[in-house]
Amino acid sequence: MLDRRLIREEPETIREALRKRGYEFDLDELIGVEQQRRELLEMVESRRAQRNEISEEIGRLIKEGGDAEPLKAQSTALGEAIAQSEEELRQVEERFEQLMLELPNIPLDEVPAGATEEDNVVMYSQGEIRRFEFTPLGHWELGVRLGILDFSVAANQAGARFVTDIGAGSALERALINFMLDTHTRQHGYTEVLPPFLANERSCYGTANLPKFEEDLFKTTDGLYLIPTAEVPLTNMQQDEILAAEELPKCYTAYTACFRSEAGAAGKETRGLIRVHQFHKVELMKFVKPEQADEELEKLVNNAEAIIQALELPYRRAHLCTGDMGFQPRQTFDLEGYFPGMDRWLELSSCSQYGDFQARRCNTRYRPEPEAKPQFVHTMNGSGLACGRTMAAILENYQQENGTVVIPDALRPYMGGLVEITPPLP
RNA sequence: GGAGGGGUGGCCGAGUGGACGAAGGCGGCGGUCUUGAAAACCGCUGUGCCGCAAGGCACCGGGGGUUCGAAUCCCUCCCCCUCCGCCA
Numbered sequence: 001m002l003d004r005r006l007i008r009e010e011p012e013t014i015r016e017a018l019r020k021r022g023y024e025f026d027l028d029e030l031i032g033v034e035q036q037r038r039e040l041l042e043m044v045e046s047r048r049a050q051r052n053e054i055s056e057e058i059g060r061l062i063k064e065g066g067d068a069e070p071l072k073a074q075s076t077a078l079g080e081a082i083a084q085s086e087e088e089l090r091q092v093e094e095r096f097e098q099l100m101l102e103l104p105n106i107p108l109d110e111v112p113a114g115a116t117e118e119d120n121v122v123m124y125s126q127g128e129i130r131r132f133e134f135t136p137l138g139h140w141e142l143g144v145r146l147g148i149l150d151f152s153v154a155a156n157q158a159g160a161r162f163v164t165d166i167g168a169g170s171a172l173e174r175a176l177i178n179f180m181l182d183t184h185t186r187q188h189g190y191t192e193v194l195p196p197f198l199a200n201e202r203s204c205y206g207t208a209n210l211p212k213f214e215e216d217l218f219k220t221t222d223g224l225y226l227i228p229t230a231e232v233p234l235t236n237m238q239q240d241e242i243l244a245a246e247e248l249p250k251c252y253t254a255y256t257a258c259f260r261s262e263a264g265a266a267g268k269e270t271r272g273l274i275r276v277h278q279f280h281k282v283e284l285m286k287f288v289k290p291e292q293a294d295e296e297l298e299k300l301v302n303n304a305e306a307i308i309q310a311l312e313l314p315y316r317r318a319h320l321c322t323g324d325m326g327f328q329p330r331q332t333f334d335l336e337g338y339f340p341g342m343d344r345w346l347e348l349s350s351c352s353q354y355g356d357f358q359a360r361r362c363n364t365r366y367r368p369e370p371e372a373k374p375q376f377v378h379t380m381n382g383s384g385l386a387c388g389r390t391m392a393a394i395l396e397n398y399q400q401e402n403g404t405v406v407i408p409d410a411l412r413p414y415m416g417g418l419v420e421i422t423p424p425l426p
Numbered sequence: 427g428g429a430g431g432g433g434u435g436g437c438c439g440a441g442u443g444g445a446c447g448a449a450g451g452c453g454g455c456g457g458u459c460u461u462g463a464a465a466a467c468c469g470c471u472g473u474g475c476c477g478c479a480a481g482g483c484a485c486c487g488g489g490g491g492u493u494c495g496a497a498u499c500c501c502u503c504c505c506c507c508u509c510c511g512c513c514a
Binding site: 038041042044045046048049051052054055056057058059060062063068069071072073074075076078079242370371373374 | 436444445454455471473475476477481482483484493494495
């Protein structure tokens with residue numbers, strides 16, 4: 001959610017942001033509704049003030065034994081008028097809120113302009129892309145041959161777009177989770193959190209997954225949502241709180257399962273572990289002071305990169321363009337791993353800063369100075385990393401001609417010293 | 427799931443339908459005293475919205491109702507605590 005003051009003070013900034021994003025939105029309606037809202041509000045409030053005055057007078061009269069009946073009648077009449085304007089105001093306010101919630105964040109100036117993925121700017125690549133003396137397989141094929149990923153069992157248990165990890169596959173994913181959490185807590189200074197995997201409506205509004213993206217979420221019969229990412233619980237850690245300046249930056253990391261309905265997604269990108277309804281992810285999240293935002297985001301990206309580097313996977317960093325960026329962020333960097341089996345770069349991590357867009361919705365503030373007025377914090381988060389995709393990248397990059405997969409050095413201590421995953425005996 | 431008890435400012439806690447945005451305490455800030463600190467004493471200390479301002483409006487878990495007027499009465503939902511039941 002944007003600052004409502006922007007609507008009347010800097011409408012052109014918003015108009016420009018919408019244009020850069022290629023986002024359809026009736027800004028003029030919002031401006032009109034905002035104006036209307038203020039006019040009605042002033043009317044309602046001045047009438048209320050009048051009524052309060054009369055009520056006080058009635059109290060005084062009664063105490064003195066006077067006749068309060070005429071004033072009571074006056075107050076009742078006024079009450080009816082108030083009720084009527086209040087109803088009008090309520091409707092206007094509702095529309096105003098609705099429109100505000102559908103307004104996307106304003107991209108930072110340095111975000112590259114562009115319409116699609118094609119316009120994202122690759123900033124740099126790291127790690128060597130391995131040359132294979134054989135045709136590398138896709139991870140889904142490797143995983144099935146090794147007996148560590150089973151898509152048909154998952155289909156029977158749950159449905160299409162699910163996976164069941166088995167044996168060394170399960171151990172590998174668990175190793176990844178532990179390795180990531182240990183690294184972020186012990187070396188990068190994050191506090192570990194294990195939150196609920198379901199969230200209520202308010203929390204989903206907080207991160208702006210609602211109201212615009214409800215179709216992406218799984219909803220339970222009693223109105224809770226399965227979290228699409230740990231961003232939801234983490235960003236809502238300090239709902240309605242006013243933090244002290246010294247507490248910032250406040251850094252959290254969490255492993256959670258993530259659930260996405262993936263309505264409408266289909267095609268090549270959906271093979272294997274790339275796009276499933278349930279996956280595992282270790283998330284990084286920070287609450288920061290506005291002036292810390294850029295620096296802290298850079299550190300957060302580096303923290304995610306550290307994992308990819310430790311796993312010795314080739315990757316590159318992309319600066320998402322205005323058109324490819326999500327609704328909520330004002331800047332996003334993707335870390336894309338190279339997948340030799342598919343000959344593709346795919347997102348292992350997406351790191352975004354939101355300014356006060358989410359903090360406003362969650363009502364998370366801080367006090368810059370002990371006596372100063374509270375201000376909204378800035379929020380940011382990034383995957384550190386998506387475990388399923390990282391496992392897929394490991395399988396594809398570490399595969400051997402004889403069908404085995406070597407375990408990256410960094411993970412061996414987490415897998416009882418296992419050096420490679422071998423296929424089951426025929 | 428059943429029975430009961432609760433939700434008040436940063437925290438603890440009082441609150442009779444009108445003088446309550448709310449006693450008192452703690453904490454925080456400023457001051458007096460002190461070589462310095464502590465103690466003591468004095469003062470200040472919630473948030474949002476509208477307004478150029480003066481000022482006004484709203485908020486005592488959420489929503490609704492009764493009333494001229496609600497923190498206070500009624501309904502409903504949510505959350506917390508205690509006991510019982512069930513359960514990994």
